[in-house]
Amino acid sequence: MENFIIKGGRELFGEVSVSGAKNAAVAIIPAAVLANDIVRIENIPKISDVSLIIKILDCMGAVIKMVNADTIEIDSRNLRNISVPYELTSHFRASYYLIGALLGRFKSCEVAMPGGCYFGVRPIDQHIKGFEMLGADVNVVNGMVCAKAEKLVGTSIYMDVVSVGATINVMLAAVLARGLTVIENAAKEPHIVDVANFLNSMGADVRGAGTDVIKIRGVEKLHGCTYSIIPDQIEAGTYMVAAAACGGDVLVKNVIPKHLESISAKLIEAGAEIIEYDDAVRVTRFKELNKCNVKTMPHPGFPTDMQPQMAVLLSVAKGTSILSESVWDNRFQYVGQLTRMGADIQVDGKLAVIAGVDELTGVKVKATDLRAGAAMIIAGLIARGETVIEDIQYIDRGYEDVVQKFEALGADIKRIEIAETEEAVNAG
Ligand code: EPU
Secondary structure, three states: OEEEEEEOOOOEEEEEEOOEOHHHHHHHHHHHHHHOOEEEEEOOOOOHHHHHHHHHHHHHOOEEEEEEOOEEEEEOOOOOOOEEOHHHHOOOHHHHHHHHHHHHHHOEEEEEOOOOOOOOOOOOHHHHHHHHHOOOEEEEEOOEEEEEOOOOEOOEEEOOOOOHHHHHHHHHHHOOOEOEEEEEOOOOOHHHHHHHHHHHHOOOEEEOEOEOOEEEEOOOOOOOOEEEOOEOHHHHHHHHHHHHHHOEEEEEEOOOHHHHHHHHHHHHHOOOEEEEOOOEEEEEEOOOOEOOOEEEOOOOOEOHHHHHHHHHHHHOOEOEEEEEOOOOOOOOOOHHHHHHOOOEEEEEOOEEEEEOOOOOEOOEEEOOOHHHHHHHHHHHHHOEOEEEEEOOHHHHOOOOOHHHHHHHOOOEEEEEEHHHHHHHHHHO
């Protein structure tokens, strides 16, 4: 096991290049099996969630070839195994996309209920409702989602909640269904559009992705393609918040600035300056941080996956900020870690009241989930003294080369074996 050790208090300067989007990659890779052909996917992020989904496809009989560091080819022509056990899905939320992809191609699958970060009950009732409305029988038996259909037939599906996963999963199941499927109250996140563009590159007919209504006209079959995944909105946002929280001047490269508007708006309110270029944003902050209120919402609102990172910034801003979480029931579990570092945060249900303090102090903290882990890194970077972050396997799920990227900005951050950490802490 490994930890991160961070010596805080440095401003950040330089450039960081953002990797491919995790939440697009974990949908596009399983979606590739819909083609019964060879699919080449570029700009794949090197993160453990992607390694896991590739391993699952490999176990199912797909032939995966690494073309270069960020490009893979998936040949699913001989894929036969449509049963995915819990051992493979337990650490991984997005394994639910295998249900839509396998149901779409084989009209049958058995996939263990997904695992992943816990921040409240994470039901998949809207996914199941969508599959059933397309004509599948879906049963959850001994923790396995068993879905079967003689044929899938397009219909109109209204989502009771705005769900990224259910919107994508229904798209996957519908591209090879007969006739027209209409998803109403669809999620609009950038990766929804990316998945739709990928499906269309394979010959699907998906329109309206990025709006509330997505129309999918079923086609007979899909073919192979070459597709490049969009940059990761949340990784970009994490470096933007880190730059604003630490102070300094950072160019975040390989981004789509449009995807970052809600984050930029809040950082400007908090005292940072942002300049947008075609495919980069520059974040500078030399004056004091101000309080600001933030409410998370589905896209184009402020992303819930940026909420913990923003909480860290606000914890050292002048004044009291209100942070309101409207997507997940229980996404403030990391707050206890921050208060141990000296933050003054009161949580009441889905609200956090953050009274800015002068400084945070380095202590030993845990990454309680992926984005909370990213927040702990930012907290360590601004804290006085040394911060040790445990359970960094969560961070590795979604951030490629995080140590190297922060080091290149001048941060003092190291990844070390736990035994080494304990020695260092005891010594110092
Ligand atoms: N919901 C339901 N029923 C469903 C599906 C969702 O009630 O069938 C509820 C959820 O409980 C939640 C809300 O709807 O309250 C939104 O959930 P959504 O389905 O949009 O979340 P998800 O697809 O499971 C994805 C990202 C999450 C991100 C959310 C919201 C992936 C693999 N995960 O999860 O990302 O927080 O959308 O934007 O795409 C992360 O990257 O750290 C992460 C957790």
